[in-house]
Amino acid sequence: MAVSTVRRTRFAPSPTGRLHLGHAFAALTAERQADPGKFLLRIENIDAERCKPEFEDAIYRDLDWLGLQWTAPVLRQSDRIPAYQNALQRLAPYSYPCRCKRGDIRAALSAPQEGALPAGPDGLIYPGTCRHRRVNETGPDDVIRLDVARAFDAISDQSLEFQDECLGGGTPFRIDKAQFLKRIGDIILSRRGMGTSYHLSVVIDDAAQGISVVTRGSDLFESTWIHVLLQRLLSLPTPIYHHHRLIRDNSGTRLAKRDNARSLMALRENGVTPEEIRTRLGFS
Secondary structure (H helix, E strand, C coil): CCCCCCCCEEECCCCCCCCEHHHHHHHHHHHHHCCCCCEEEEECCCCCCCCCHHHHHHHHHHHHHHCCCCEEEEEEHHHCHHHHHHHHHHCHHHEEEECCCHHHHHHHHHCCCCCCCCEECCEECCCCCCCCCCHHHCCCCCEEEECHHHHHHCCCCCEEEECECCCHHHCCEEEEHHHHHHHCCCCEEECCCCCCCHHHHHHHHHHHCCCCEEEEEHHHHHHHHHHHHHHHHCCCCCCEEEEECCCECCCCCECCCCCHHHEHHHHHHCCCCHHHHHHHHCCC
């Protein structure tokens, strides 16, 4: 399915802590890559245990302080559970319930192997222990996983492709079933207590908001393969991707929400101006 030529982007933070310089860079990048009036804000708050109203309020204040303006209304994922459930039903032919905990997965991968365990964008690559089960066998404590082999078999050319504006020198990235299984595995479509997952909800929301350019950190490159696969299965358009650099501290460590000393709120309270933030991040 073709994607719109209008450059519509979004910044999609989760209200699980204070925004920091890395978030400011991501938001400013998304705004710069959008056509005038086509920068959107999304609140990704499907994790009810970790997402807090005070952090959501702080997001609006921090972005407003930076001088960002977004097109209303703001999409909040907690309001969109029925849309995710509908997509989950459409993916049922390629899905199965999984009762394995992290310890079960680690144990299955450890024996008889030695050395580092295979990991992908969702952590340890699932070994397929519950792949024989079907969705109608789902229990209350199960997650729902995508059977990647079956999903690829449903795609005509059994491969995926997408364009990236920052990586690859203009050459489309391409991945086949064997590569996907080795590097990513059977990903989770619906987590316990959420009714969805990051991967499923972001794909549904990007399509619903008409996002044509997805700006995100380079650390999410492998997650993009997951999203392109879901787009193909659900007959949704595949946007252009823009995997930008990450903002790191002096030691080279990526900034995290737990480091409140570098939060935008702390910088603001210490007298740092929005103009200084923009200059520091290369947006002057």
